[in-house]
Amino acid sequence: MDYDVIILGGGVNGTGTARDCAMRGLRVLLLEKADFGVGASGNSSGMIHGGIRYMLSDRHVTALACRDSGYIQRIAPHLLFRIPFLMPFTSRAEGATLRDRAAWYATEVYVGTYDLFQPLKHGKPSTRLSAEELYRLEPGLRPGLRGAVTLDEWGIDAFRLCALNALSARAHGAELRTWTAGREILAEGGRVRGVRFRDALTGEEGEARAPVVFNATGAWSPALARRSGAAVPMRPGKGVHLTLDRRYSNYGVILSAVDGRQMFVMPHEDESIVGTTDDDYYGDPDDVEATNDEVEYLVEGAASLLPGVRNARITRAWCGLRTTIYAYGPNEDALSREHQLHDGAAFGRAGLLSLVGGKLASYRAQSQEVTDRILALLGRAPVPCRTHEEPLPGGDEVPDPAALARAHPVAAPIAARLVYRHGGRAREILRLLEEDPRLGLVLCRDEGILAAEVVHCVRHEQVRRLQDLRRRCRLAVGACAGLDCARVAAQLAGRELGWSPEQVRAELADLLDAGWRERRPILDGAQLVQEELVRGAHAAAGAPW
Amino acid sequence: MVSPRAVAAEVLVVGGGMAGTIAALAAREAGARVVLVRRAPGATALSSGAVGVAPDPFALPGEPLRAARGPLEAARRLARLRPDHPYAVLGDRLEALPDALAFATRALAPLLAPPLERPRFLATSFGTAVPAALCQRSQAAGDLLAVGGALVVAGLAGHLGLDAALVAASLERYRARGGPPTFAVEVDAGLGELGLLRPHELARRLEQPGAAEALGAAIRAALPAGAGAVLVAPVLGLRPEAQVPERVAGAAGIAVAELLADVPSMPGVRLQAALEAALAAAGVEVVQGAIQGATGPGAPIAAGATEITAARWVLATGRFVGGGIARRGTLREPALGLPVQAAEGREAGVDLAARPAASLTGAARVGPQPLLSAGLRVDARLRPLDARGRPAAEGLHAAGAVVGGHEHASDGTGLGVAILTGYLAGRAAARPGGGE
Ligand SMILES: Cc1cc2nc3c(=O)[nH]c(=O)nc-3n(C[C@H](O)[C@H](O)[C@H](O)COP(=O)(O)OP(=O)(O)OC[C@H]3O[C@@H](n4cnc5c(N)ncnc54)[C@H](O)[C@@H]3O)c2cc1C
Ligand SMILES: Cc1cc2nc3c(=O)[nH]c(=O)nc-3n(C[C@H](O)[C@H](O)[C@H](O)COP(=O)(O)OP(=O)(O)OC[C@H]3O[C@@H](n4cnc5c(N)ncnc54)[C@H](O)[C@@H]3O)c2cc1C
Numbered sequence: 001m002d003y004d005v006i007i008l009g010g011g012v013n014g015t016g017t018a019r020d021c022a023m024r025g026l027r028v029l030l031l032e033k034a035d036f037g038v039g040a041s042g043n044s045s046g047m048i049h050g051g052i053r054y055m056l057s058d059r060h061v062t063a064l065a066c067r068d069s070g071y072i073q074r075i076a077p078h079l080l081f082r083i084p085f086l087m088p089f090t091s092r093a094e095g096a097t098l099r100d101r102a103a104w105y106a107t108e109v110y111v112g113t114y115d116l117f118q119p120l121k122h123g124k125p126s127t128r129l130s131a132e133e134l135y136r137l138e139p140g141l142r143p144g145l146r147g148a149v150t151l152d153e154w155g156i157d158a159f160r161l162c163a164l165n166a167l168s169a170r171a172h173g174a175e176l177r178t179w180t181a182g183r184e185i186l187a188e189g190g191r192v193r194g195v196r197f198r199d200a201l202t203g204e205e206g207e208a209r210a211p212v213v214f215n216a217t218g219a220w221s222p223a224l225a226r227r228s229g230a231a232v233p234m235r236p237g238k239g240v241h242l243t244l245d246r247r248y249s250n251y252g253v254i255l256s257a258v259d260g261r262q263m264f265v266m267p268h269e270d271e272s273i274v275g276t277t278d279d280d281y282y283g284d285p286d287d288v289e290a291t292n293d294e295v296e297y298l299v300e301g302a303a304s305l306l307p308g309v310r311n312a313r314i315t316r317a318w319c320g321l322r323t324t325i326y327a328y329g330p331n332e333d334a335l336s337r338e339h340q341l342h343d344g345a346a347f348g349r350a351g352l353l354s355l356v357g358g359k360l361a362s363y364r365a366q367s368q369e370v371t372d373r374i375l376a377l378l379g380r381a382p383v384p385c386r387t388h389e390e391p392l393p394g395g396d397e398v399p400d401p402a403a404l405a406r407a408h409p410v411a412a413p414i415a416a417r418l419v420y421r422h423g424g425r426a427r428e429i430l431r432l433l434e435e436d437p438r439l440g441l442v443l444c445r446d447e448g449i450l451a452a453e454v455v456h457c458v459r460h461e462q463v464r465r466l467q468d469l470r471r472r473c474r475l476a477v478g479a480c481a482g483l484d485c486a487r488v489a490a491q492l493a494g495r496e497l498g499w500s501p502e503q504v505r506a507e508l509a510d511l512l513d514a515g516w517r518e519r520r521p522i523l524d525g526a527q528l529v530q531e532e533l534v535r536g537a538h539a540a541a542g543a544p545w
Numbered sequence: 546m547v548s549p550r551a552v553a554a555e556v557l558v559v560g561g562g563m564a565g566t567i568a569a570l571a572a573r574e575a576g577a578r579v580v581l582v583r584r585a586p587g588a589t590a591l592s593s594g595a596v597g598v599a600p601d602p603f604a605l606p607g608e609p610l611r612a613a614r615g616p617l618e619a620a621r622r623l624a625r626l627r628p629d630h631p632y633a634v635l636g637d638r639l640e641a642l643p644d645a646l647a648f649a650t651r652a653l654a655p656l657l658a659p660p661l662e663r664p665r666f667l668a669t670s671f672g673t674a675v676p677a678a679l680c681q682r683s684q685a686a687g688d689l690l691a692v693g694g695a696l697v698v699a700g701l702a703g704h705l706g707l708d709a710a711l712v713a714a715s716l717e718r719y720r721a722r723g724g725p726p727t728f729a730v731e732v733d734a735g736l737g738e739l740g741l742l743r744p745h746e747l748a749r750r751l752e753q754p755g756a757a758e759a760l761g762a763a764i765r766a767a768l769p770a771g772a773g774a775v776l777v778a779p780v781l782g783l784r785p786e787a788q789v790p791e792r793v794a795g796a797a798g799i800a801v802a803e804l805l806a807d808v809p810s811m812p813g814v815r816l817q818a819a820l821e822a823a824l825a826a827a828g829v830e831v832v833q834g835a836i837q838g839a840t841g842p843g844a845p846i847a848a849g850a851t852e853i854t855a856a857r858w859v860l861a862t863g864r865f866v867g868g869g870i871a872r873r874g875t876l877r878e879p880a881l882g883l884p885v886q887a888a889e890g891r892e893a894g895v896d897l898a899a900r901p902a903a904s905l906t907g908a909a910r911v912g913p914q915p916l917l918s919a920g921l922r923v924d925a926r927l928r929p930l931d932a933r934g935r936p937a938a939e940g941l942h943a944a945g946a947v948v949g950g951h952e953h954a955s956d957g958t959g960l961g962v963a964i965l966t967g968y969l970a971g972r973a974a975a976r977p978g979g980g981e
Contacts, residue, residue, distance in 0.1 A: 451705055513909075536808070
């Protein structure tokens, strides 16, 4: 056999499991049909939360989730950011009714109980805010609120989390292939024996053999399973987020949508994120786009507490598919409340494991559980898991951005972005400037992208297409939509990867297409003006004439 | 409060881009007293600086560059394919295109090169060549069909903005269609640290005494044998009067041309400056300000600290970048509140303007997008129409990107439409009923 295990899917669960398997000495092949994180993982809210909602039913689930959040902070400290959430006390009536007060009290007690778990994830205890304190912190809130409680959580750049897990797996010997889809899971005599795959960029087709296949293809897995003679039951749900240019709140704000569902607005870099919708989705998972209804639903919900959002410049609408467990069955272990691991033996596919569900926040623990199962399937003796101890690439010795900016010819905010995205590797990136000062060119002033960062990502972070840089370093995802950066970045990547001029233009067009799909439903106001500019500036790159 | 200064004119032009300026100059030439109001530079100042009239929609992909039709024939062909396009809507008036282009060349004489019978094929920083009906003198020598010898793409040592090797390799592919052989060189003009400068900063640096000459000398030193012309990044100065292209070429001893620019575009900035100079030379009064909530020609209208009365108006306020069309939930025309149409294939209509953005765009980015080509609907005399298809106001004309049915990014007709419609609207406004 070529490998011990083949992992399908480069989301957080696929890459996390690849890392764990590789660290425990297995020969691993990971296939991702596009790029790391393009599915639910990168399009999630990116919250490493501590499972507050299980607190009343399964306290130990909350404890586990909080402990794991603490581990993620340990292995990727640079990639996490604190998001204090405010849960404002609203009231429909003029004066608060007894019922309102009871509800507020309940919230306070609930969040107060969560405080007991906060130390596990280095969170701060909750605080009750008076109305006056609330408005001092968040002057953009609509008038008439009675106060709030705070709730401390953590956020992460989920695209980079996936990439870092993948790169760590690679460093431990795993083989990674992006833009390569598993077409069929092959079986023989009741057991899986490997995978047939196709490389979308070269057209190469091939077979890889392994006694165990882990199907972590998220919303795509029912179709893949069906093609391979197995079944994976799930209920896919579409979730849409909006990105707003500039921050509309200083803190995360929890609020209710028109239908009473919980939503949030949270600051992220120099933007705000509004999320999310949640609706059943039965379409093609390769074809998800936000609709006008979903955009309006989110704007209305956010504006109910932050009226300024109505005038916001929406820069994009992005979606992901949740893979909700079809029906809650009996669970062997507590963490699998949120996920299930299906064994293919029932379909004559022994050695096939398929994951359904599985939150971003607990990816590490899930990966550990899956790796344990894989070792068992392979008949290997247990090897201890170390994914909670060994830092992810860049997660050790995170430098101080101000010191970096003093030592290198870059502005402090640029150094800060570099450290946020790359941790300790920011030093390597800045060393590139010593050999080639031209790489100090700031390609994007919105996102703080240096030419050197593009070169580093292309060289070391498994970039095969220009659009992969959207996920590695936020190329062309900001409000400017690639106006300044896209052409030069395409040329730099092309030079590194040996692209022909035609390939450079094709990659540039593909990058712009990806942005267009996210902006099409929201083009309005200043963002529509920007669209005219971006189209005008790039017309000559891909003009039919 | 200061009472506004009152100005009376025969023609009020709203908008100071290519369309508004040509309209004002054409009306002025026809003898009218003209006032032009403009808020700020618009799309014209951001354009590559070359004038796209129309690429020939029937041209075959590999056909020799020499086979390309002239602008008028290409525009006629486009009009046949696209009934909503201004070229089609204008009917017979499309035939005025050569006059309009000649008029624009005269009006912007020092900046623009005289037109040829055929389009010029001008190279871009992407390594493609696009057909242009008119271009700046600083761009003309780069015409792929005019280079006698090899075309040398010169990159600036120490600057990543232009990948000369990539552009040269890419242009080499036009050889099969009659283009020149191409080479890339890197030149070090000894101008100090350039690496981190942005295009406008480079342009300003080259305006300094001796800088353009130093670049020219460096080019001369780097020239391979057999070079016929040199292409450089479009950063040859911000002000036309600084004469950077001429100074560089003089010192290089060879024809030097700029590549077409993306954004920010220094040739676009120079084009806008030339437009302003032409307005001043022709005696058009220019008022800085914005027109809002106007009812139409005839009634006095405030613009900045000026109150203007004119019986005929030309609305040349541009599209989204210019501010002539805006969208806030639905598409609108802010100056006069005229109905906006969004064309969807053959089904153009004002009722589509209120549709959600996603349903006014197609999933494929490249190609016509009803939302991006939205604008006023006009008749053959460039009179904006109301929702029922009748002229919206007496004495009102429209020109340029505010007129819908075209978009430079998808059909290559940007400044060409601005020149033709500006020319026609300006003349029509100057001579009501006359000559028609
Ligand atoms: C809107 C939204 C918000 C969310 N917010 C949060 C949150 O804040 N916190 C949290 O913990 N969780 C959140 N989640 C849930 C979380 O994102 C997912 O549970 C988690 O990311 C699932 O990861 P995954 O690796 O299993 O799947 P995915 O990330 O979907 O990965 C599947 C991968 O498989 C690839 N693939 C598909 N077919 C093939 C094939 N045939 N061959 C090879 N590769 C293939 C896809 O391209 C994709 O990259 C959210 C989910 C959504 C949709
Ligand atoms: C990035 C980009 C690149 C392009 N490149 C090319 C190219 O290479 N070749 C080409 O042919 N075309 C190109 N185009 C298209 C071309 O630039 C436009 O079609 C053309 O410039 C439109 O000219 P205009 O005069 O109608 O509008 P604009 O140049 O936009 O001028 C509009 C004017 O109206 C003023 N205005 C608006 N509203 C008011 C108001 N209410 N009161 C007072 N003044 C007002 C504005 O301030 C401005 O002065 C490009 C477009 C873009 C965006």
